[in-house]
Amino acid sequence: MTYLLVIGTRKGLFTATGDDERRTWRVRGPHRLDSEDYANMAGVYAVGIDPRTRRILAGAESSHFGPSVWYSDDLGGSWHEPERTPIAFPEDVDASFARAWHFAFGDEPGTVYAGVEPTALFRSGDGGESFELVRGLWDHPHRGDWWPGAGGAAIHTVIPGRVGAEGTDPRSMTVAMSTGGVYQTRDGGASWKPANRGISAVFLPEDDPEYGQCVHKVAIGSDGEFYAQNHHGVYRSTDPAAGWTSIAEGLPTDFGFSYVTHPHVPGTGYVFPVVSQVCHLPPDGHLAVYRTEDAGASWHPAVKGLPEDPYYGIVLRDGACTDGAADPGFYFGTRTGDVFCATDSGGEWTRVAAHLPDVLCVRALEV
Amino acid sequence: MSVTVLLPQVLQSDAGGASRVDIALVAAAPAGGPPPAEGGREHATLRAVLDELARRHPGLDRRIRDDQGRLRRYVNVFVDSDECRAVGGLDTPVPDGAEVRVLPSVAGG
Numbered sequence A: 001m002t003y004l005l006v007i008g009t010r011k012g013l014f015t016a017t018g019d020d021e022r023r024t025w026r027v028r029g030p031h032r033l034d035s036e037d038y039a040n041m042a043g044v045y046a047v048g049i050d051p052r053t054r055r056i057l058a059g060a061e062s063s064h065f066g067p068s069v070w071y072s073d074d075l076g077g078s079w080h081e082p083e084r085t086p087i088a089f090p091e092d093v094d095a096s097f098a099r100a101w102h103f104a105f106g107d108e109p110g111t112v113y114a115g116v117e118p119t120a121l122f123r124s125g126d127g128g129e130s131f132e133l134v135r136g137l138w139d140h141p142h143r144g145d146w147w148p149g150a151g152g153a154a155i156h157t158v159i160p161g162r163v164g165a166e167g168t169d170p171r172s173m174t175v176a177m178s179t180g181g182v183y184q185t186r187d188g189g190a191s192w193k194p195a196n197r198g199i200s201a202v203f204l205p206e207d208d209p210e211y212g213q214c215v216h217k218v219a220i221g222s223d224g225e226f227y228a229q230n231h232h233g234v235y236r237s238t239d240p241a242a243g244w245t246s247i248a249e250g251l252p253t254d255f256g257f258s259y260v261t262h263p264h265v266p267g268t269g270y271v272f273p274v275v276s277q278v279c280h281l282p283p284d285g286h287l288a289v290y291r292t293e294d295a296g297a298s299w300h301p302a303v304k305g306l307p308e309d310p311y312y313g314i315v316l317r318d319g320a321c322t323d324g325a326a327d328p329g330f331y332f333g334t335r336t337g338d339v340f341c342a343t344d345s346g347g348e349w350t351r352v353a354a355h356l357p358d359v360l361c362v363r364a365l366e367v
Numbered sequence B: 001m002s003v004t005v006l007l008p009q010v011l012q013s014d015a016g017g018a019s020r021v022d023i024a025l026v027a028a029a030p031a032g033g034p035p036p037a038e039g040g041r042e043h044a045t046l047r048a049v050l051d052e053l054a055r056r057h058p059g060l061d062r063r064i065r066d067d068q069g070r071l072r073r074y075v076n077v078f079v080d081s082d083e084c085r086a087v088g089g090l091d092t093p094v095p096d097g098a099e100v101r102v103l104p105s106v107a108g109g
Helices: B009-015 B046-056 B058-064
Strands: A003-009 A012-018 A025-028 A043-049 A056-062 A066-072 A099-105 A112-117 A120-124 A154-160 A173-178 A181-185 A215-220 A226-230 A234-237 A259-261 A269-271 A290-292 A320-322 A329-333 A339-343 A350-353 A359-366 B002-006 B020-024 B041-045 B075-079 B093-095 B099-104
Touching (some): A012 A043, A012 A350, A066 B058, A099 A154, A112 A173, A120 A154, A173 A215, A259 A320, A329 A359
Antiparallel strands (some): A003 A012, A003 A359, A043 A056, A112 A120, A112 A154, A154 A173, A173 A181, A269 A290, A320 A329, A329 A339
């Protein structure tokens, strides 16, 4: 068995192939997305791997020539850009597609969702070669109040089929945005309601606003439980529409960007603490990962194998993931260009790659 | 009238490998009137030139203009020696026989 890790960086797309133990890795890149090589230097902010087809999608943004989506049907061996612009706002909408931040795959074959900047959700029915704006969310009356965070105004979490821990429904979906917070639909995207009760918004005057939060990442546990890493605050919820409960106690800080759940064990997950909203560095100047095995009731450092020297790279929203294997591997990349992997059974981090450009996103697959 | 669009190497693959594209256009004309002249020469707007370029090479247009038809920030388009933003943007007159040169601007780090 081998494993493929796809790494989106500020300057290009890299891959790493790991052996069965996931301790030895071969890194390749930057991949040639286009024949003229300009896209090889593009910022790759979103990567998705279709669990059915193994098609890899890469959302890349060239500072000169704009954003687009490339795909590979041979695990990164070759890359293609759709002949027609894959993501574009309709002519009657006064907005320009700036960046894909997140890809997620629906239950129906070929269904892909893209969370993008400016804050919008797009849907594809052909595996990511063409997308259509989800009008119900774009036309939401709250949209004028969704302000950009430091990274821009974007949807960066899309969870198709789920609005609560109990079961899935193809007409349901949860998204998270910065800023704006968590929104949910139960009617296939026609209407959306905020689901932020209990989530803080330290940058707003209200104590408990209905919406406007800056929810950096929402993840689903194997039992359907929701977890959120907020712009100050870490939360869990069985039913986001009813509210969220803080699980930040025991962490060195409650700020961070990513949250990764165990694909098979309920209540187990990882966060990557950051000092604060004004200091985007690891706490105490050391790379920190914290793991919970009881749904956030307690946390313990999971740092075995990580650098012990002072370290200043942090983990961004899609900068951590799991490969979902029976003995799952967990992965994260940092803004200082390091990528690490740990298997659930091994528990010790191995360095996959070093000295890459800023790592923006990672996605992994057992191949 | 006709104009020539000159492409940088980095964009030539989006135009089938061509470094220059000759474009024939109908000169701009106010409703009911004769085609206007620019220094005695017929002209079209830069928008019309890029629209025709997009019709021939849609994959090229998205590198130059965004999904709302606006010039990308770090792409410069010169009409002869004038950068179009200093003249009239996409409404810049492009005289018959002119060269329209597309160049990536200074960006990145």
